[in-house]
Amino acid sequence: MKLKDQFRFIRQNMKKNKMRVFMTILASAMSVAFLIVLASVAFGLHDTVIKDTIESPEVTQIEVAGKDAGNGNAESLTNQNITEIEALEGVNAVTRAKQVKQETRYVTDGYEIYSQTFQSHFPSMKNAGIELKEGSFPETKDEVAVGYHFALNLMKDDVDPEEVEYGEDGQLLPEYRFTGDIIGQTFDLEFKRMEDGEEITETVPVTVTGVLEQPGREWYWDQNVYITDEKLAELEGITGTSKAMLTDPGEAEEDTGYDTATVYADDLEAVKSVMTSLEDQGYYVYSIVSEMGQINTLFNIAKAGLIFIGTIAILIASIGIFNTMTMAVTERAPDIGIMKAIGASPKVIKRIFLLESTYIGLIGAIIGIAVSYIISIGVNLALPMILETVFEEELPAGLQFSSIPFTLVLIAVVICLGVTMLSGLRPAKRATEIDVLKAMRREV
Structure with missing residues (x-):
């Protein structure tokens, strides 16, 4: 059949x-x-x-928290460490920053905002492909770049913070915040120094030249201010402490290392090999790719x-x-x-x-x-x-x-x-x- x-x-x-x-x-x-x-x-x-x-733009980024000092503790990254990382195969750029170790206040024409201040290496940011929403990167000592949410939270200084109203997006309503052009705006950067156990307020001028793009992660709020190496040196000269730490100059510990560093790999395929190389050299690293597995x-x-x-x-x-x-x-x-x-x-x-x-x-x-x-x-x-x-x-x-x-x-x-x-x-x-x-x- x-x-x-x-x-x-x-x-x-x-x-x-x-x-x-x-x-x-x-x-x-x-x-x-x-x-x-x-x-x-x-x-x-x-x-x-x-x-x-x-x-996500963060997919090729590798956060480096520090390097193993050999006793189980992490030490801050130095310029030598950054040079070693930049020399690794598959690395496109390495951005790094030092944080001013006190809260800073920025004041201009009846508006104020409390913000964290970071010294950033702007040439490496350009090499990493970081773009600005508007303006340009700082080039002189008194120029700064600000985060995307800086202007959105620049509040009138004569308003009681408890009476301020926010919109559904969590941002200040227009009647309470700065609505002008932030580019070219000059601020007084207020910070403090210690002298004989007393806090003394100091001010230095800065001018905004650029606004960073909105962070890729919706929950991340960036109202930081990014200053130049020269500006950080000026603040350190006034306070007499490393990273403008709010303490008596004689009691401050020397800390010249970078607080944060981000490695930008050439592409997604290079991320894993770069991470392996960094881990083999004792660096503490994290990447969003680690979570994908x-x-x-x-x-x-x-x-x-x-x-x-x-x-x-x-x-x-x-x-x-x-x-x-x-x-x-x-x-x-x-x-x-x-x-x-x-x-x-x-x-x-x-x-x-x-x-x-x-x-x-x-x-x-x-x-x-x-x-x-x-x-x-x-x-x-x-x-x-x-x-x-x-x-x-x-x-x-x-x-x-x-x-x-x-x-x-x-x-x-x-x-x-x-x-x-x-x-x-x-x-x-x-x-x-x-x-x-x-x-x-x-x-x-």
Whole structure:
């Protein structure tokens, strides 16, 4: 009996019991769709997280907190350390900064703001590709750059802070803050020095020449002021302490190292090798790429769990296939007897029923895949609107709730076909055991 004849025989018999076969295919399709849609949530959210991480400007950045001093303590980075890091293969630039070790106040024309002040190396910032929202980087001693949120929090100095009102975005309302052009604005930088145990307020002028771009992370608030090396030296000369520390000059400890340093790798692929090199040399490092491995592990566990739950649905649907094939063997006993009488081998008979169960599972899988794609599209379109309406909060742009990669489809098809073949195995084996004479007399 040729394979073509076997398929014709299968289709003819399936047409005789259309309703039963239809319900069996429907159960298979629903179980496959359930598996794919359920697992697609983990795939979709995983793709969104990875996409956001890869597209983030911080993905090629490596934070260097210091270097192992050999006794378990970290020491600040020196210019020699920076030179060593810059010489590593895959490093594009190294930005570094020293923080003024006291709170500083900036005052101009009836407005004030308390801010942290950092001495920054502006040439390395340019090499790293750091851009300004407006203006230019400082070039002389009295020029400074400010963070994106500096002007947004520059408040009138005659307003009681407890009476100030903020908008939904957490920023000062226009009537309480500076609304002019911050570029070119001159401020009095107020800081303090210690003399005989007393705090004395000092002021030096600075002029804003540039505003940094908004930080890539929405939760990060940058209202810092970035000054030049020469300006920091001036502050240190006035206070008599390293990094303008607020303490008596005779009691201050010398600290000339950098408080922060950020390594900018050439590209994403270079990040891991640069991190390995830094760790081998005893540097304490952190990169957002370090978290990607943990994120992948968590999502892979979630995917496996959801696929397992979906497989249970397919196993339940396999009961229907088993019942359908068992009934088919009973109803076709005379046909089986005839096939045996004309010389059909048990192997051929077994193959016919296995092909039929697989055929039913394949049709169900194809329908289930089509339905799952339709549901996935509907989820990605409708669910964000529903959540935004219910919670009255805008969801992040590009958020994807459901994604169906080819690997998920392949996994679902393999599981479905495997389960349906196993479901038809017992009825197929029973068909080969039917006695010809009993089958002809319809005694099966």
